[in-house]
Amino acid sequence: MNQLFPIFIKLNQIHTLLVGGGKVALEKFEALASNDNALNLTIVAKEIIPEFAQLLKEYPQIDLYVRPFASEDMINKQLVIAATNNMELNEQLRNLTRQNNILFNAADKPELCDFYLGSIVKKGNLKIAISTNGKSPTIAKRLKELLNDLLPEEIDETLSLMSTYRDQLKGDFEFKVKKLNEHTKDILGHER
Known part of the structure; x- marks a missing residue:
């Protein structure tokens, strides 16, 4: 594990x-x-x-x-x-x-x-680290290539908009998390 x-x-x-x-x-x-x-x-x-x-x-x-x-x-x-x-x-x-x-x-x-x-996927401010627990750097590299191809270049613009939206939210931590989850559900196209 x-x-x-x-x-x-x-x-x-x-x-x-x-x-x-x-x-x-x-x-x-x-x-x-x-x-x-x-x-x-x-x-x-x-x-x-x-x-x-x-x-x-x-x-x-x-x-x-x-x-x-x-x-x-x-x-x-x-x-x-x-x-x-x-x-x-x-x-x-x-x-x-x-x-x-x-x-x-x-x-x-x-x-x-x-x-x-690990292998790193970078798209603007988004960074994803991939680890295979030292078992297969080759698999990590292939996953990196796959994610690089799948993630849109516009993801950084989306991150900036989400940061602005988060800063505008009023309320406690729990309220903000709920609102951000609702908003990202629509952006990313599926429910959690």
């Missing part, structure tokens, strides 16, 4: 450490940056592939250190992502994150992870 609790993290308000500089690290970076290009990130890698180094020039706020990882790199970090093919380093990172109460993710090593990076 999938016991994961989905949350949405404000990447510009917490400090994330990405360890690795290869293709997998680039993929993880792109996932992070596509959700918040103002992210607060430090990258540490013994070496970095040229396309990754080139892309990072567009993110002057990101700290890049091309050198081996040091335990001091975890100071003031709240999230650590390991994108290395070095199991010994991944285990070291896992142990350090546990000791320091830092959330940890290791690419392709679900048994080491506190959280997974």
Whole structure:
């Protein structure tokens, strides 16, 4: 059973450490940056592939250190992502994150992870996260493609209108929820 609790993290308000500089690290970076290009990130890698180094020039706020990882790199970090093919380093990172109460993710090593990076569907202000509990990133990717095709581009306009409507409602929380449910039932075309 999938016991994961989905949350949405404000990447510009917490400090994330990405360890690795290869293709997998680039993929993880792109996932992070596509959700918040103002992210607060430090990258540490013994070496970095040229396309990754080139892309990072567009993110002057990101700290890049091309050198081996040091335990001091975890100071003031709240999230650590390991994108290395070095199991010994991944285990070291896992142990350090546990000791320091830092959330940890290791690419392709679900048994080491506190959280997974799911597939994300974005349409304006709407964001849907998809998780397969680490079982099949390929299925998550296919579902992402399906939802991207199904959701209309106008959904962001609808969200803005709903926000305005919600702000205009007078009454307590329960009344507002009832009114919003009635209104969205008509918009989305089915009853709950």
